[in-house]
Amino acid sequence: MADRYDAIVIGAGLGGLASAATLAKNGLSVLLLERHHQPGGYASTFVRGRFEFEISLHQMSGLNLKEKSGLCLFLEELGIMDRAKFVSLEDCYRAVFPDIDITIPANREAAEGILIDHFPREAEGIKKIFELSFNTGYAIDYLQTGKPKMTQEQLQEYLLTKMDKTWGEVVNSYVKDEKLRAVLSVYWPYFGLPPSKISYVLFAIALSSYIGNGPKQIFGKSAMLSGAFIDVIEKNGGEVRLGCGVKQILTEGGKVKGVITEKGEKIHSDHIISNVNPISTAVNLIGKDKVPQSFLERIRTSEISTSLVTAYMGMDASCKELGIDDFEIWYYDTYDHDRVYESRKKLNDTDLLLLTAYNKGDPNFSPPGTSVIVLSALSDPEPWYSTPSSKYVETKNKYAEMLIKKAEKHFPGLREHIEVIEVATPITLMRYSGNPGGTYLGFTYSVKDGPLSRLSNEGPLKGLYFAGAWTQPGGGYEPCITSGRWAAEKVIKELKK
Ligand SMILES: Cc1cc2nc3c(=O)[nH]c(=O)nc-3n(C[C@H](O)[C@H](O)[C@H](O)COP(=O)(O)OP(=O)(O)OC[C@H]3O[C@@H](n4cnc5c(N)ncnc54)[C@H](O)[C@@H]3O)c2cc1C
Structure with a gap:
């Protein structure tokens, strides 16, 4: 282990793994430090008797294996798609309510059709909700990648006028039947808040991604995906130390300077990506007195999922x-x-x-x-x-x-x-x-902390970045991997200056 790196990543959850892999692939010297003896954070497995259990993954969003866009492209660029194989699930969900039992397939037309069969009087509302949700998903893609092309009016209708709305508000304005409202919102526990509280934009992106791309499992479970990230980091010259937590982030004059590990080693870097939740990062690793008040106030007033x-x-x-x-x-x-x-x-x-x-x-x-x-x-x-x-x-x-x-x-x-x-x-x-309250999503997906207004990947000190569920774009496999990529891209940009 050297005593200086271009970047140090703390925590090998999906956000940390994706950022370290992106940095290493771009030729930077990177050190990934993880407290546990296995990588992945929640994206890993454990063994009891003759069974290996998946800790977290039920369904992964954002993987369109046919069109190979978005997350697929990123994983392909890293070389992860050669190592990790995905299982396409036919259905998004079967939901059983007191007197409705309905299965929603992973296909837009089929899903709409089944809902209309169950609720024929609400056909118009169902079509409108699907049209809106899918277009909100496209509007986010447009903002992030410029594709597919969208006019200012469309952006206005599908995204900008909906940013301050909950999913419940939008659904209720098109659908009258209480049972249909409930059926359209089945996925909400994945995202931690009920329809009356959850950001419309978040729920619309997630629903359209699951139905449009189809949910995925991983052959070999999530440990396979986490292991594939480790391979990429190491094959590209990055270093990974498991069983090596970080005790302190060193700072000087409002800039990060390195870390001290739980074993007492001092390692230097001007760029640190923390995959540790921002509360522990600010309070325990850096120290409240070294973090701007405005940042402490921001994390104090955001609700934990x-x-x-x-x-x-x-x-x-x-x-x-x-x-x-x-x-x-x-x-x-x-x-x-x-x-x-x-x-x-x-x-x-x-x-x-x-x-x-x-x-x-x-x-x-x-x-x-x-x-x-x-x-x-x-x-x-x-x-x-x-x-x-x-x-x-x-x-x-x-x-x-x-x-x-x-x-x-x-x-x-x-x-x-x-x-x-x-x-x-x-x-x-x-x-x-180490996540406060054992949350699986970080901050709630309320309108205040929705995908576009969530805590930035750029931290409150120069050289400090965040990756993982608590920051943009949010919690879950697809968002955490994306957050890692975004944090790494910011470091790369900074180093190129
Ligand atoms: C039961 C369950 C089911 C889920 N189901 C799904 C699902 O079906 N689909 C989906 O998309 N998402 C699902 N999720 C959510 C998803 O797993 C998480 O949002 C995501 O894995 C969080 O990744 P992260 O990057 O935030 O890191 P985390 O997984 O939170 O990992 C953080 C890492 O940092 C390390 N660390 C902490 N402190 C230190 C320190 N001081 N020094 C070094 N290392 C440190 C920790 O040991 C850990 O490895 C589920 C989660 C759970 C728990």
């Missing part, structure tokens, strides 16, 4: 034997998404259960004759914080029991096939990633 509980289950039977036909099923106890959001505060109940059957995407996800089923529900960190540590394990097991009971209403006898189970709570995620 919620977390979740996940029960990872290795089953001794195949999906077929368990009677599970879908990759992912959203069970909603009500059409009222605000009520569902509120239920994240309870430890003894939830109005939402998400069941993911990974082998329906990749049949080789687990050993032959077995399957991996994951049950998830949104869960706020607060009730977990106030659970005494002596009661934590019991509370976590009770929560998992509640999720299994809910799943058994649809798949009786499921529990008899559980060979291994591991449960992760907001506390687990927080401990693992």
Whole structure:
């Protein structure tokens, strides 16, 4: 290890990996420092018994394997597409409400058709919402790449006049049926806020990307993708140190100067990309007294997105034997998404259960004759914080029991096939990633912190940049990889000056 680099990247989550790979590919000397012994942050796996579990990825957005645009092009340029292979999922989701059971395919015309079959009186509204959402997605592409061409009027209609709107406000203005409003918004827990609070622009981009490009899984799970990034970094002369956290970011006169690792080594660089959440970066790694007040105020007044509980289950039977036909099923106890959001505060109940059957995407996800089923529900960190540590394990097991009971209403006898189970709570995620509250998205996707108004990739000190869920364009696989790319491009531009 040298004692000076063009850039140091702290944290090997997707944002950190993408930025280090971009820097190395562009010929810069780069050092990536990660506290854990494996890369990826949330984009990794763990093993229990004969099962390897995916920690996070249900569906990846932004990968159009046919047209090879956007994220695909970037991954191809890096050489990642040669190493990581993706599984295309046929359907975006199956959603089960009190009296509606609907499956939305990953195809715009087919999705519109199915919705119109269910809600024929709302045909015009359905078409309008799809037209708007897809065009909002194109408007963002236009702003970022200049393609496809868009007139000022179109930009105005599809994006600029909608920037201060929630998804709920826009949907409600075109659709009257409460049940249809709920069905169009099924994906919201992926993005942490219900329709009444979530940025229209964010939800429209995400929905049109999932339906238009088709959601993806990764053969070999997310560890394969994270490993592919590491290969690119190392093959291009970058250095990666795992099991080596950063204790301090050194500064001088409002500029970053290097880092001190948890092992006490001092390494110099005038460019640091932090994939560590901006709160810990500012408060713990730099020190409040060295960060401008305006930045501290900005992060203090932005709300942190919620977390979740996940029960990872290795089953001794195949999906077929368990009677599970879908990759992912959203069970909603009500059409009222605000009520569902509120239920994240309870430890003894939830109005939402998400069941993911990974082998329906990749049949080789687990050993032959077995399957991996994951049950998830949104869960706020607060009730977990106030659970005494002596009661934590019991509370976590009770929560998992509640999720299994809910799943058994649809798949009786499921529990008899559980060979291994591991449960992760907001506390687990927080401990693992260092993200406050165990959030999977960073700041909320409210109108205030939507994709265009989110915290910049440029940090509050000269030479400091951010990559990852908390900054532009946001949380999730596609956005975090993009944020890493954007942060690296800023460093490259700065170095070329
Ligand atoms: C259960 C779950 C399901 C999800 N499902 C999906 C999905 O289906 N689709 C999707 O697109 N997204 C999904 N996400 C969200 C997605 O995984 C995250 O938004 C994304 O992976 C976050 O990446 P990041 O770059 O912000 O880094 P993080 O994953 O937050 O990683 C940060 C890294 O920094 C390291 N670090 C922290 N402090 C230090 C330090 N001082 N020194 C060195 N290293 C440090 C940590 O160890 C960690 O490796 C899910 C997340 C979870 C938890």
